Amino acid sequence: MASTDLSRAASPAEPDRAAGAPKARDPEREAALGLGGLVPPAEALPDVLPTDRLLAGGKPVPELRAELRRIPNARNALSVVSVLVQAFGVIALAVWIDHPLAWVAAFVLMGRSFALFAILAHEAAHRLLFSKRWANDFIGRWVLAYPAFVPFDAYRRSHFAHHRDELGPDEPDLALYARYPITRDSWRRKLTRDAVGISGWKNLKGLLLAVRSPTARPVALRILGTQAVLLAGFTLAGRPELYLFLWLAPWMTVWRVLNRLRAVAEHGGMTRSPDRRETTHHVDQHWPARFWIAPFNTGWHLAHHVDMGVPFRHLPALHDELVAAGWVTPEATHPDYLALWRACASRPTTS
Structure with a gap:
């Protein structure tokens, strides 16, 4: 879910999700764009589907799919409330403690809130x-x-393009996923740009410039209006500076780091393929x-790409089905995020 920049998210049209599976791998395209550097070896991707519970691409059979596609409305409502409580609770706690360490902790935790x-x-x-x-x-x-600066409808359109053909010609975040593995120095530079706000300013500038565009202006104004309401709330509470220090600044810095770390762990170094094990890490x-990185089960990302109609609460169950079928193997599974990030930054430095 990486593409939250209005200038990039607004361009692709919402695809017809019945338009067919992603195209087969293209070695020439992979070489030209720097794709496929972290795809698991063929022996780690056994051809074991379909089974009596899973279809050829990994989607559940209709009976199981109906069970996994149930939306738990009440529990999701509690999740929404929990997000608001965590975000504004962090701010309130920092104000109450009023200690330098509390302010630093709140700054970092607000990045997670986004x-x-x-x-x-x-x-x-x-x-x-x-x-x-x-x-x-x-x-x-x-x-x-809108409180998190996400252009919802534009993001939905571009995100469906991402799901229809991961890392294909209409992939909105191809630059984010390509060229891996990279060198440690390149990895460090990317994370530094995120941490000091360079990437965040690029996103904020895109939002501000979108006001000039007749097509992007309506959603840009909705996002900016929502931010104005938040600023007004902090001002009425007598602490307008908290909007800058504990809302805007963490979004421009900590959140950008967390977003890159998670996005790269989802598709970095993978490639366009009809086999989701070659497009998406597990x-x-x-x-x-x-x-910190993958709340609300978003870390079960391969299962999400196998069947994007399964709500987040049921992704672990779908993943368990894929493992039980032998389709997801230990050899194609990263033991933790640190191991995957090390692989992403494993290209030797050339003199």
Whole structure:
């Protein structure tokens, strides 16, 4: 769910999801674009499907799919509330403690809060947050996406293009995923640009410039209007500076780092293929990473790409089915995020 920049997310049209599977691998294209550098070896990708529970591409058979596609509305409502409580609770706690270490901790934790907003907005973009479409889209836009600077409808269009043909010609984030593995120096430079706000300013500048565009202006004004409401709230509370220090600045810095780390761990170094095991990484999930990098089960990303109609709460169950079938193997699974990031930065430096 990486493409949250209005200038990039607004361009691709929403695809016809029945238009067919992604095209076969193209070695010449991979070489030209720097794709496929971290694809698992063929022996780690056994051809074991279909089974009595899974179809050829890994999707569940209709009976199982109906079970896995149930949307738990009440639990998802609690998740939305929890995001708001965590975000504004962090700010309130920092104000109450009023200690330098508390302010630093709040700054970092607010970067994580934007991950929570964005990932539930991603769930709403898939129309999986609530079964009633009006509630799904209203909460997805106004409660989750716009506070986190996400152009909800434009993101939905580009994200469906991403799902229809990962790393294909219409991939909105191809530059984010290509050229891996890279050198450690290149990896360090990317993360430094994120951490000091260079990447964040690029995104913010794109939002501000979108006001000049007749097509992008409406959503840009909605996002900016939502930010104005937040600033007004902090001002009425007597602390307008908190909007800059604990809202805008963490979004421009900490969130950019977390977003890159997660996005690269999803598709970095992979390639266009009808086999989702060649487009999407799977990383064993552990609690620290689930807290910081991949909350709301977004770390079960291969299962999400196998069947994007399965709500996030059921992705571990779908993943278990893929493992039980022998389709997801230990050899094609990264033991943790650190191991995957080390692989992403494993290209030797040439003199």
